Amino acid sequence: MFSMNTVFRSRILSFFCLSFSVSSASLCWDSEVAFAETYEFSEPIKDSRTFTVDSNIKVEGQLETAIKSGKARSLKLDVEGKLQYLERRLPGTGRDAESLRSLRYYESATAKIDVQGQKTFARGRDKHRMIVAEGTAEGLALHSPTGPLMPSELELLNSPGDSLPVIALLPQSDVEVGEVWTPDRWVLQSLTGLEAVLKSELTCKLESVEADVAQISFQGKIEGATVGAQTEISITGMLQFQRQENFISHLEMEQTEKRSVGSVSPGMKVTAKVKWDRTLTKTPGPLTDEVLETIPLETKPEARFLSFEPPWDVRLLLPRDWYVFHQTGQVAVLRLLDKGSLIAQVNISKIPSVKPGSHTSEEQFQQDIRTSLGKKLVNILKAENLSPEDGRYIHRVTVAGKSNEVPVQWIYYLCTAPTGKQISFVFTVDQKLVDQLANRDADIVLSLEFLEAKAAPVQAGPADASERK
Secondary structure, rough: OHHHHHHHHHHHHHHHHHHHHHHHHHHHHHHHHHOOOOOOOOOOOOOOOOOOEEEEEEEHHHHHHEEOOOOOEEEEEEEEEEEEEEEEEEOOOOOHHHHOEEEEEEEEEEEEEEOOEEEEEOOOOHHHOEEEEEEEEEEEEEEEEOOEEEEHHHHHHOOOOOOOOHHHHHHOOOOOOOOEEOOOHHHHHHHHOOOOEEEEEEEEEEEEEEEOOOEEEEEEEEEEEEOOOOEEEEEEEEEEEEOOOOEEEEEEEEEOOOOOOOOOOOOOEEEEEEEEEEEEOOOOOOOOHHHOOOOOOOHHHHHEEEEEEEOEEEEEEEEOOOOEEEEEOOEEEEEEOOOOOEEEEEEEEEEEOOOOOOOOHHHHHHHHHHHHHHEEEEEEEEEEEEEOOOOOEEEEEEEEEEEEEEEEEEEEEEEEEOOOEEEEEEEEEEEHHHHHOOOOOHHHHHOOOOOOOOOOOHHHHHHHHHHHH
């Protein structure tokens, strides 16, 4: 027979057990209520849709140029760029950055450039409206399937916050509002155009989801080098993602860059503000399935060569490790960089023409070399003729010498067209770097093409002006 205390303790125990069960159920219910909703954000890898991208770029800051005293001269820089293009995805060639490829048709590409009051205007050429954009381990690469771009065209089309690598900011798994993720290391490199990376950090955050629009913020810092110059870049930005149709529709990004004076580029302290809108189009326009099928999966190295056209009716094809350092009406100076290090320099000049079918004599050319170098010359190592099949005459002279007591090798070229027009090349390379130059000097020279003289532009007179009114 149970005592009252036993019954009381049994009831108390039953009460606590019941309370525990109710509390447990409540906890389970509360946890279900509090469980945050997660969202997926991705664009289809095999996306056949066509987008229109309208981009505006504003750059302000200072350029810094080195002068003989070792001090830098600051020049105020102000750039306003506008890009409008259609874009469709192409099959990727690999993973990560190499999975991002697209074909574009530029409806317009312009920039107003003001350097310390000197204003210029840049515009893309009509024959290069079609552009292939490709992700690579070193960043985004652009080339035209219709022919080599000019260096100025490539500079015009390259923009921070490009619409293709921005896709890689999206999370690789479902996230909830307020969650932060870290994209792969290569993403920031592609967004900023930095060629070699020492340190990099980039984070993204889902700020909000309202109806079908999600807001994602991002910020990052990257240090390394571009065109051989030490560079520090920081970015902040925001993008909008359309959940119903699965694509990034809007981007705003601010990029601050500090770059030292390099071997081929001025230093800079600039801020670039990029803003673009991206919309779906009903028709592919020029980017038809048939056109996309003509784009090879693997891009040949020569497809990325640049066309350099100094003002003497000639054209050269340049691999992208050659950079235009300086140009006037009399001389063009190019420099070769290999992994950011300066390897060689070439001075290209127009020299007096001769009668069609003839050329400056080899004896005279070599005497001109001796006169030009003076005491710097040690001896002429080799003199030879190259034999292109198009009728050009090309004479090469390799010279050993010293410049400021440093052993140097000069390689001179005399190039004459059948018409008698002549161009000279002078390559300068440190003796220790001759093997790294290899035959890249000859490749540049053999790419030389003599063009027909361009007609002088017609100047509008008063009568012409009155007719336009």
